[in-house]
Amino acid sequence: MIPVKVKQIAFDLSMNPVLLLVDDDELKVLPIWIGHFEAHAIAVALEGGSAPRPLTHDLLKTLCDEFGGTVTKVVISDVREGTYYAQLHILKKDSPAIVDARPSDAVALALRSVAPIFISEKVADYTLAAEEVFSEERQEELRKILEKAQDAAKKSLH
Incomplete structure (x- = not known):
């Protein structure tokens, strides 16, 4: 297993959210297209924010x-x-459980639980070189899109 972390939520040209996971050296990127609600939940966790009422992932953590x-x-x-x-790996007392999840x-949930995130070797075959994803031109484009998304996410928290 390869440890990864959330680099950011980006958006493709159709404004669909893409979760970008990177390895520890930030040389490889795994893009995973996700839903808008899940992107919002991840963005809130990345920013250390909270909603006025618990989001679904906050409820699961609780x-x-x-x-x-x-x-x-x-x-x-x-x-x-x-x-x-x-897979979510959950430990209750001394009893481990593995639960399938998107x-x-x-x-x-991992971000809220401060749990490590890994990808399997098979999934690692689908990573891209970071310079392909984070070229200077692409970074500027993503930065503008992310600023708009972060502003929208902050507004929805209030």
Whole structure:
């Protein structure tokens, strides 16, 4: 397994959110297209914000805490026909459990639980070189789009 972290939420040309996961050296990037609600949930967690009422991922974290469970890690474990699959690794007392999840939900929960995120070797085959994704021109384009998205996310929190 390869440890990764959330680099940012970007948007493709059709304004669809893309979760960008990078390796520790930030040489490889795994783009995963996600839903708008999940992108918002991840952006809120990245900024350390909170909503006036709990978002779904906040609720899941609270449920884990209340029932004595701990999210120990998230693994983006597989890709089939262009769809990524993830697993939540949860420990309750000495009893481990693995729960299937969408990568976006798993990452949103991992950020709230401060749990590490990994990708499998198979999934690593789908990474891109960071310079392909983060060229100077592309960075400026993404920066403008992200600023608009972050402003919108901040407004929705108030």
